[in-house]
Amino acid sequence: MALTWTHKDRGEIRVHENLEELSIDLVDYIAEISEASIKEHGVFCIVLSGGSLINLMGKLVEPPYNKIVDWAKWYVFWADERVVGKNHDDSNYKLAKDTLLSKVNVFPRHICSINDTVSAEDAATEYEFAIRQMVKTRTVIASENSDCPRFDLILLGMGSDGHVASLFPNHPALEVKDDWVTFLTDSPKPPPERITFTLPVINSAASVVVVATGESKANAVHLAIDDLTSLETLLPCLLGWSSQAVGI
Numbered sequence: 001m002a003l004t005w006t007h008k009d010r011g012e013i014r015v016h017e018n019l020e021e022l023s024i025d026l027v028d029y030i031a032e033i034s035e036a037s038i039k040e041h042g043v044f045c046i047v048l049s050g051g052s053l054i055n056l057m058g059k060l061v062e063p064p065y066n067k068i069v070d071w072a073k074w075y076v077f078w079a080d081e082r083v084v085g086k087n088h089d090d091s092n093y094k095l096a097k098d099t100l101l102s103k104v105n106v107f108p109r110h111i112c113s114i115n116d117t118v119s120a121e122d123a124a125t126e127y128e129f130a131i132r133q134m135v136k137t138r139t140v141i142a143s144e145n146s147d148c149p150r151f152d153l154i155l156l157g158m159g160s161d162g163h164v165a166s167l168f169p170n171h172p173a174l175e176v177k178d179d180w181v182t183f184l185t186d187s188p189k190p191p192p193e194r195i196t197f198t199l200p201v202i203n204s205a206a207s208v209v210v211v212a213t214g215e216s217k218a219n220a221v222h223l224a225i226d227d228l229t230s231l232e233t234l235l236p237c238l239l240g241w242s243s244q245a246v247g248i
C-alpha cells in the first residue's frame with residue numbers, strides 16, 4: 001500500500017513499498033489519464049523519458065492494460081533524447097520502442113521522435129517545429145496559461161543529481177524560456193549531445209509525474225520534498241512545479 005500525501009508545493013507524493021507496487025500504480029495512473037484525455041478531447045498526448053522509467057511501464061503491454069488502452073488514440077513524444085542513431089543503445093526512442101511501442105498498436109505516424117541524422121541543434125529545432133505544427137492542427141492542445149503545448153501527461157525519471165529530462169543542475173539549459181526544445185552538447189551524463197524540453201513546456205502539461213527509485217536517488221528526493229529553500233535553484237526536479245502530481 002503506497003504512502004500518499006499532498007505536498008503544499010509539489011502536488012501528490014506517493015511512496016511505494018517496492019518496484020512491483022510502484023509499477024502497478026504507475027500504469028494504472030497512465031491508463032486512467034489516457035482514458036480521461038481521450039474522453040475529453042479525442043486523443044492522448046503522452047511524453048516519455050528514458051532510463052529506468054520505461055521498464056517500470058512494462059505492464060502496459062500485458063493484460064489487462066494492453067486490451068483496455070485505446071492505443072490508436074495515443075500520440076507519443078519524448079521529454080528528452082540523446083542525439084544518437086535510433087538503433088543505438090543510448091537512444092531513448094529505441095528503449096521505448098523495444099520495451100513498449102513495438103508491442104502495442106500505436107500508429108507509427110503518431111510517434112514524434114527526433115531526426116537522428118542531424119546535429120543536436122537542428123534536431124531540437126526540427127522537433128520543436130513538428131510539435132508547433134501539431135499544436136496548430138490541434139492534435140496537441142495549446143496551454144491557456146503560457147505560450148506552450150499542454151501535453152496530457154509528461155513522465156519524467158530523475159537522476160541521482162536531481163536532473164529531469166536533460167535539464168541538469170546549474171546548466172544554462174535551465175534558463176531557456178523562449179524555446180520549447182533546447183539542446184546540449186556538454187551533458188554531464190553521457191552521451192554529451194542531447195535535446196530536451198525546457199521548463200516552461202514541462203510546467204505547462206496537464207499532469208507531470210516524476211518517478212524515482214533506488215538508494216542513489218534518495219538524497220535528491222529528500223531534498224526535493226523536505227528542503228525546498230536551500231536547493232531550489234540547484235535541483236531541476238524542484239523548479240517551478242506547482243499543481244501537478246508527483247509520484248515517487
Ligand SMILES: O=C1O[C@H](COP(=O)(O)O)[C@@H](O)[C@H](O)[C@H]1O
Pocket residue numbers: 049050051052053080081082092156157158159160164165166189
Ligand atoms: O539520461 C537520462 O537519465 C534520466 C534518469 O534515468 P534513470 O535511468 O536514472 O532513471 C532519464 O529520465 C532521462 O530521460 C535520460 O535521458
